[in-house]
Amino acid sequence: MDAEPKNTGGKAEPWGDITPDAARRLVSAAVHAFAERGYHATTTRDIASRAGMSPAALYIHYKTKEELLYQISKVGHERALAILERARDSAGSPAERLADAVRSFVRWHAEHHTTARVVQYELGALAEEHHAEVIAVRKATDGAVRSIIEDGVKAGVFDVPDVRGTTVAALSLCIDVARWFNADGRSTPDEVGDLYAGLVLRMVGADGGQP
Amino acid sequence: MDAEPKNTGGKAEPWGDITPDAARRLVSAAVHAFAERGYHATTTRDIASRAGMSPAALYIHYKTKEELLYQISKVGHERALAILERARDSAGSPAERLADAVRSFVRWHAEHHTTARVVQYELGALAEEHHAEVIAVRKATDGAVRSIIEDGVKAGVFDVPDVRGTTVAALSLCIDVARWFNADGRSTPDEVGDLYAGLVLRMVGADGGQP
DNA sequence: ACGGAGAGTGAGCAAGCGCTTAGCCGCCTC
DNA sequence: GAGGCGGCTAAGCGCTTGCTCACTCTCCGT
DSSP, rough: OOOOOOOSOSSSSTTOOSSSHHHHHOOOOOOHHHHHHHHHHHHHHHHHHHSSSSSGGGGHHHHSHHHHHHHHHHHHHHHHHHEEEEHHHHSOHHHHHHHHHHHHHHHHHHHHHHHHHHHHSGGGOHHHHHHHHHHHHHHHHHHHHHHHHHHHHTTTTOOOOOHHHHHHHHHHHHHHHHHHOTSSSSSSSHHHHHHHHHHHHHHTTTSSSSS | OOOOOOOOOOOOOOTTTTHHHHHHHHHHHHHHHHHHHHHHHOOOHHHHHTTTOGGGHHHHOOOHHHHHHHHHHHHHHHHHHHHHHHHHHHHSSSHHHHHHHHHHHHHHHHTTTHHHHHHSSSSSOHHHHHHHHHHHHHHHHOOOOHHHHHHHHTTTOOSSHHHHHHHHHHHHHHHHHHHHTTTTTOOOOHHHHHHHHHHHHHHHHSSSSSS
């Protein structure tokens, strides 16, 4: 039972705090392989060799290939949720909190687009029990964004006829960043985050355009 | 060289016009299997048995499993592009054309969410040459939306600081529908299409909110 | 010095994969 | 009605997959 210093928002590899060094290398290798080819197209031999070990070494640290995906998916979803909950619970107007949520959520998806791609698009490969666990976290992410929008509507500063649909749309925008974002591309995570925060403010009818 | 009556916008199964009956059943079976489990997790035995044939029968109509995905991906991308090009080339103000584009594009992704899921999320499994071909169609889709937005900016009716980024965002919104839409869910394709058309109009700073 | 534990390896197993082959069957043509 | 041909199947080939096993090495407490 050590004290574990959690690194929930960092900019570097999000797997720096995994305890045995070999296990960390395995997770990192799996993230990259899953993101490139998808879970089912990735072989355990590929993961092991990216981590610099023999195929059998994987099974010292993880019982199955699926357990690796579960670890990635669970931790990733929890970090993503933490980002949104921090924005929801912060001080400030609904518009400020919504902009903060979108900006930081998008930035996370862009900065960690490799991890985020696995988190957002490979959860269908999880075992049923693990899948259900992850779905529960996703419901909470939806709830976090929706409650910010509801606050704005109640305060009369947002104009949103369909709160549920607009929440889904805002989350869509953010999540899809993991699909297309490329670190060598035209724009930085910060730029995309700022742009998308403005777009979502416009979507909810808060001022985001005219100065 | 027959005249082929193309069904580019239909509401039913989008594979009604594939010529040998067995081939059509195979494509339809493959679409459902790929959408449910993903390309790599789907076996040729599964596709064949869904189509009511023995595993070997698949290879009478398609050379490989990948060729099935290619057929689905190519036709699907071309239909999606056709929808956007029709909206781009139609008469009407930029706002009307953009709303039309988003509304019909979203409706297609919702109505055919099974096909759309394969089209949008399984293209990474294509062989390199086929992949390149499909990427070219995707660039054209992006171009179609961008040109509508550019028209609106030039006409002074849209307020869009970052045309390229806003185009990506609008397309993200539409494409992501294929990921979450569920036919048994709360909203119909028409409702989502209308909602999203309004949201995108707000994103580009055209009137979409205040009456 | 030494025994035990844990990390790691090379070889390999059973199962399942994409795909092929040999041959059957119904139908059209002459 | 003989011949051929396309659609289809049963059987199975060669290979890869996830995972296991018997074993070695290195480290550490006594």
